Amino acid sequence: MPLTDDQIAEIAELRSTPQPTLRATAPGMEQHLYHAHEVLDHGFVRVIDYMGDDAAIVQAARVSYGAGTKKSRDDSGLIRYLMRHWHSTPFEMCEIKLHVKLPVFVARQWIRHRTANVNEYSARYSILDREFYIPAPDQLAAQSTVNNQGRGEVLTGAEAAQVLEILKTDAGRAYDHYEQMLSQEGQQGLARELARMNLPANIYTQWYWKVDLHNLFHFLRLRADEHAQYEIRVYAETLCKIVADWVPAAYGAFEDYRLGGANLSAKALDCVKRMLKGEAVTQETSGMSKGEWREFEALLGSR
Numbered sequence: 001m002p003l004t005d006d007q008i009a010e011i012a013e014l015r016s017t018p019q020p021t022l023r024a025t026a027p028g029m030e031q032h033l034y035h036a037h038e039v040l041d042h043g044f045v046r047v048i049d050y051m052g053d054d055a056a057i058v059q060a061a062r063v064s065y066g067a068g069t070k071k072s073r074d075d076s077g078l079i080r081y082l083m084r085h086w087h088s089t090p091f092e093m094c095e096i097k098l099h100v101k102l103p104v105f106v107a108r109q110w111i112r113h114r115t116a117n118v119n120e121y122s123a124r125y126s127i128l129d130r131e132f133y134i135p136a137p138d139q140l141a142a143q144s145t146v147n148n149q150g151r152g153e154v155l156t157g158a159e160a161a162q163v164l165e166i167l168k169t170d171a172g173r174a175y176d177h178y179e180q181m182l183s184q185e186g187q188q189g190l191a192r193e194l195a196r197m198n199l200p201a202n203i204y205t206q207w208y209w210k211v212d213l214h215n216l217f218h219f220l221r222l223r224a225d226e227h228a229q230y231e232i233r234v235y236a237e238t239l240c241k242i243v244a245d246w247v248p249a250a251y252g253a254f255e256d257y258r259l260g261g262a263n264l265s266a267k268a269l270d271c272v273k274r275m276l277k278g279e280a281v282t283q284e285t286s287g288m289s290k291g292e293w294r295e296f297e298a299l300l301g302s303r
């Protein structure tokens with residue numbers, strides 16, 4: 001369970017005491033404030049705070065005194081223009097602060113995004129909970145034979161049962177030993193900062209993560225992508241829904257130009273032009289490597 005009853009009550013208390021403000025608020029985001037969106041078996045994403053809305057992006061781009069233009073159509077046109085032309089700094093005017101609970105091996109991928117501010121739960125100071133990520137049966141996949149960084153067919157039957165058993169038993173045993181090392185009867189017990197080193201990477205950690213919208217879009221483009229590992233992708237997909245409610249115009253532009261769009265190399269663009277003129281371009285005549293050609297065909301949906 002991602003949250004205890006006490007934590008759920010704390011959140012309800014926070015949500016029941018609205019405070020007046022002169023700052024711009026995004027109605028779509030207010031509904032998300034403090035709520036925990038469950039991810040994986042014990043994880044969550046919660047919005048703790050945010051700054052700015054679609055109008056703040058327009059306002060910064062125009063360096064204006066007001067809250068954007070009169071017509072929302074004009075605002076979204078400008079936002080699309082900024083996104084299309086990589087004029088990124090106005091998007092940095094919006095910020096979001098999140099509370100995320102995630103397995104350590106997911107945190108290792110997430111932390112590589114350096115353009116954010118992070119504060120993580122201290123396992124030197126506190127004792128970690130007995131919570132481990134155990135994949136759902138449909139995610140228990142074999143190693144891919146075509147992609148070294150990917151998954152293949154889902155394991156079934158005795159093999160799946162055996163893998164699940166190993167994951168659960170090893171995690172349980174490691175946690176039993178963790179507790180044992182922390183509190184040896186009649187003795188001092190090992191320091192928390194040392195006892196934790198024996199815990200597996202599927203144990204859950206938590207952090208506060210603050211990032212501006214430009215860098216969040218960069219994170220989402222990489223981690224909501226179908227090539228990202230499933231366990232981080234589900235967090236990114238949850239965030240995509242939140243951002244779509246927060247800054248609908250900016251998210252719409254991001255979805256169109258970045259998430260759903262594609263970059264073409266000069267060679268690929270040349271091939272598209274030749275194809276449009278009716279030429280039957282092949283990998284051999286494209287000037288592209290086999291790998292590039294495979295990805296190009298997949299992009300055009302011709303494979």
Ligand SMILES: Cc1cc2nc3c(=O)[nH]c(=O)nc-3n(C[C@H](O)[C@H](O)[C@H](O)COP(=O)(O)OP(=O)(O)OC[C@H]3O[C@@H](n4cnc5c(N)ncnc54)[C@H](O)[C@@H]3O)c2cc1C
Nearest residue numbers: 109111112113114115116149215218219222223227228229
């Ligand atoms: C599918 C996938 C597979 C991956 N596989 C691996 C892997 O096998 N091994 C591995 O180590 N990593 C791997 N990564 C991580 C990847 O290399 C990046 O570290 C990660 O995606 C963060 O991207 P970033 O550096 O652009 O983001 P951020 O750290 O948020 O940086 C954003 C941008 O700011 C600039 N920037 C930030 N810090 C610096 C700096 N110190 N110097 C110069 N420019 C900076 C860069 O332009 C950067 O693109 C993988 C990522 C993905 C999505």
